[in-house]
Amino acid sequence: MGQRYFLEQSPSADAPEIILSGAEAQHLIKVMRGKPGTAVELFDGSGVEWEARILDVRRNDVTLEVLGSEMVSREPALQLTLGIALPKGDRQKWVIGKLVELGVYQVVPLVTENGVAQPVEKAMGRLRRQVVEASKQCGRNHLMRICEPCTLSVFLEQQFHQAWIAHPLSAEDVSGIQSTTVAALNIESGTAGIAIGPEGGFSVAEVSKAMTAGWEPIELGSRILRIETAAMAVAAQLLLGR
Numbered sequence: 001m002g003q004r005y006f007l008e009q010s011p012s013a014d015a016p017e018i019i020l021s022g023a024e025a026q027h028l029i030k031v032m033r034g035k036p037g038t039a040v041e042l043f044d045g046s047g048v049e050w051e052a053r054i055l056d057v058r059r060n061d062v063t064l065e066v067l068g069s070e071m072v073s074r075e076p077a078l079q080l081t082l083g084i085a086l087p088k089g090d091r092q093k094w095v096i097g098k099l100v101e102l103g104v105y106q107v108v109p110l111v112t113e114n115g116v117a118q119p120v121e122k123a124m125g126r127l128r129r130q131v132v133e134a135s136k137q138c139g140r141n142h143l144m145r146i147c148e149p150c151t152l153s154v155f156l157e158q159q160f161h162q163a164w165i166a167h168p169l170s171a172e173d174v175s176g177i178q179s180t181t182v183a184a185l186n187i188e189s190g191t192a193g194i195a196i197g198p199e200g201g202f203s204v205a206e207v208s209k210a211m212t213a214g215w216e217p218i219e220l221g222s223r224i225l226r227i228e229t230a231a232m233a234v235a236a237q238l239l240l241g242r
């Protein structure tokens with residue numbers, strides 16, 4: 001895979017030249033030091049990949065000649081949606097990039113009883129930019145979607161072929177919740193949803209509500225994982241090698 005750049009606007013079939021501007025042009029000019037003649041790849045998040053060549057590099061934008069296009073899917077057969085009570089700051093940005101690489105279909109930031117505030121509009125913009133960055137690097141031509149934040153209750157209404165809520169069983173837990181083991185995470189296609197809680201965990205009431213809605217509590221092992229580790233671990237369990 002060569003240098004890849006993201007297009008906000010797709011090239012039209014009858015105009016073989018396009019102008020790259022903004023952050024992507026800055027990356028090509030300043031970081032990659034692109035020169036006329038260099039071959040590059042372009043994608044717009046729709047699944048299409050364009051082969052192109054640099055024609056002209058200016059201060060703030062670049063002219064590219066589009067040579068051909070192809071639909072290239074690097075998506076797994078399973079559409080995995082993760083509802084995550086996202087951690088703060090750089091940790092949320094970091095985990096979003098990793099979930100793009102692993103092939104997660106979409107992330108829903110979750111508002112939960114014990115959680116911290118979920119990203120506001122400005123932060124959502126930064127997270128979506130992170131999706132583009134990770135997609136450039138890993139070769140995904142479909143952008144992982146980041147939905148608007150919603151409450152756990154609203155997330156639980158979404159329909160999936162399989163749905164789990166990650167909840168560690170602690171010794172002092174007297175709620176009687178029975179979790180299945182990670183071996184249950186074995187669906188290969190269709191849709192799956194998994195809810196990952198905040199540092200403070202899901203409340204017993206939240207887990208009960210999920211169970212009533214048909215979500216199965218799942219236990220990831222005898223150690224407590226941080227939010228981002230839990231999210232990456234379930235994504236890897238379901239998507240690695242696919």
Ligand code: SAH
Nearest residue numbers: 166167168196197199201219220224225230
């Ligand atoms: N203190 C919390 C743990 C929070 S860890 C508690 O005891 O419930 C953050 C989230 O990661 C959890 O809400 C859960 O969704 C997931 N998680 C972390 N470790 C887990 C484990 N061993 N089993 C299941 N889920 C886990």
